[in-house]
Amino acid sequence: LFKPIISGTVARTTTEANSGFGFGIYYWMINLGAFLAPLFVSYLKGFSWSYVFTASAIYCALMLLPALFLYQDPARPASTWTLAEVLGSAAMVLGDARFMLMIFIYSGFWILYFQNFGSVLWFLRDFVDPAPVNRFFASIGIPFSFDAEHVTSINAGTIILLQVVVSRIVKNWKPLPTMIMGMVIGAGGFVCLAFASSAWILVLGIAVFSIGEMTAHPKYYSYVGLVAPADRKAVYMGYAFLYGVIGSLVGSNLGAAMYEAMLKPLVGQTGISPEIRNFWLIFAALDVVAVAGLVVYNRFFAEDTDTSNRLARRIMIVIYAGLIVVGAYFFYSSTFDVETISFRTLVQSLIMLIIGVGGLIISGKRR
Template identity: 30%
Template sequence: MSALQVFKKYPRIFWLANLIELFERYAWYGFYMGFGLFLVGSKETGAMGFSPVEKGTIMGTGSMLLYFLPIFTGAIADKIGYKKVLLLAFLIYASGFYMIQHFSSFEMVFISFIWICVGGAFFKPIISATISKTTTAETASIGFGIFYMMVNIGGFIGPFVAGIVLGKGWNFVFMLSIIAIAINFLITLLFFKDLKQEKVSTPLLQSIVQPFKNIFIMLINWRYTMFLLIMSLFWAAFNQLYYTFPIFVEDWVNTTTIYNGIHSIFPTFAQLIGTSSGTISAVTLSSMDSFYIIAFQIMVSAFVMRFKPLNAMMGGIFVLSIGLFLMFGFQSGWIILFGMLIFGLGEMSSSPKFTEYVGNIAPADKKALYMGSSFLAIALGHQIAGFLSGAPYEKVADKLFLLKAEVLKRGLSVPEISENFTKTDYFNEAARQMNFTQQQLTDFLWNGYHPQSIWILFSSIAIGAVVLLFLYDRFIVPKK
């Protein structure tokens, strides 16, 4: 059967779900890829001015809940209907995006992000379930391929555009996300129809509690629990793409060379995507991970399909660790861009195989339970990633932390950061007293304090996951 014939077999709601997914991913990643920068950026830019530890706490906890809560938000959707829960999710999303830019205290920003993640937790299981229920054994492979493509198109366009409008202010970034969610609300309200499904007679409270009981029973399978713990290390390393990479680029990487390279060939395009200072923003640069997935996922999948899932995961995570070295070990924008390609190839080799492996080892009568519980590894990975991007990153690679150490070492008199003296003011005053330009100050800190060594921590965690997976495969997995 040709692909065109397969396309004709999908019902209207299948295409609606994919369109909704695209706008939701646009809204989420357009916000999330630069969220770390928003949290730690200097206040005069409209950012929060928080410390890396506060940023890691907010992002790690909220993102963990985003992947943990669907354990029972899916049960709520099954009980009261997908359309109602989708509309609720979009209302929560939009109100969260609105709130978070109007608060300045750590506590209220934290609560706002948790609120956004609650919206995401309601949304996430519904769309996946809709795709599953509108495909058959004959159409599922292409159907989920289309769905995955929508995820990455949204994941590319969202931060790419956000990085361009960021120069006008953070409120433009949040407004674009709110507009995308508003479009989804209207699509859902006007066109989305609930799928016919069996009526759930189980009381709602019992429907919410039962998944926790099921997961507890399943986690008694110590082999599977060990696998999830190992994979949480992979997700902890992978998620530095969101937690620390944009901040690292903003602080240390010279993206002028990328801008000039593009400008020499496509000057109008360079001016469109670049900043007024002739650079490429960290958020726009970070969007290239999704672009690489769009361009190369099919080829990578075709290559790794010949390997066992565990072997493909080990190889992919090892490649990803090399990508982390290139992304965090250099100041050259072009090397960073190449590092993102290597990182993306590792992600494409390992992430889909994670899902495939869980599906393969799950007993026939517990596949849904295993697939749902696999998100626990992602949730734990986010929590670990938040911790790593806090104090460990701050002490090794945070530019402000390192500059304060140098100011103290030299005995300089630079005022403490306050409401009237921002991070930018601190950098400017410190550079003036040290008789440096900002670029000279950056180079001095880079050469003297070696923030690039943070790659050792991130890559070591990824390689640790590879070693543990090898030992798991060699000694833990039952031999046939």
């Protein structure tokens, strides 16, 4: 709920000249928390997991203080909408075929990102010896045990160190070409994972992917903020977060299924480098497909014309139909095909079903 509001505020208070840098700062702050939290978790879980959840609740409560006493709403645009008009406008965004097409193409990149919360962690546990990293920290007098929670810290730490620098470099670059470049760099990170014969190469792969992420993602927000109507920026920003729903639902389930089929049977075996390489290169190839899609989008759909809107609408009708099929599959598999209901997958599948059905209805009315 709060991320679209924050990103909508950034979009409203920045201009075309500084929006890329503004969203870079916003993204930097998000990752500051993502860097620190796993370090606290690593410490607190040594006592009890209940300490972890209690601390999380306290942190969330503390966030209310600056929101209540320091935050000020930005100036409203000249035209304001009633709640009913906002809800109606939110539904009509599904009919903005060019905008929705860009989101679905960009979601391909986030299939890779969500491997950081699944297959990368299992790969570290089953195939990577953390001893070289642990020895390095021991040599400088820091007791440290490289574990799964530190993967997120590598991603966030890289962004903390380099986000402002990268944002400065790309601040005057056009959003779509910059997003394409970031996605290409991200694919390079997964190529590194394909050859991760040591823990340090794993760290390098995560860091390289993070550089691609910090290059592409703030420009994505910047692009959405620039194309959104002034009085509907928060609505568009809300839809912009669909990349996470799609990336998480598809990426998490795809990664788990692939790992179960391709790598888990190989645990404890030797001479399996080709199998490991193929696993990670499949994800790199998925990113290349998304890059190709965004290149085509930049060439044929970036400009708002009758031809580009008509073609995008036809493509989105197919995508919306696909969302209904995929959403129905995950709804069934998370509810009726398991012993315990997977509520996260259930909610995500319902979102996909709602978007798919709503998109088909609205697209049909606009034909």
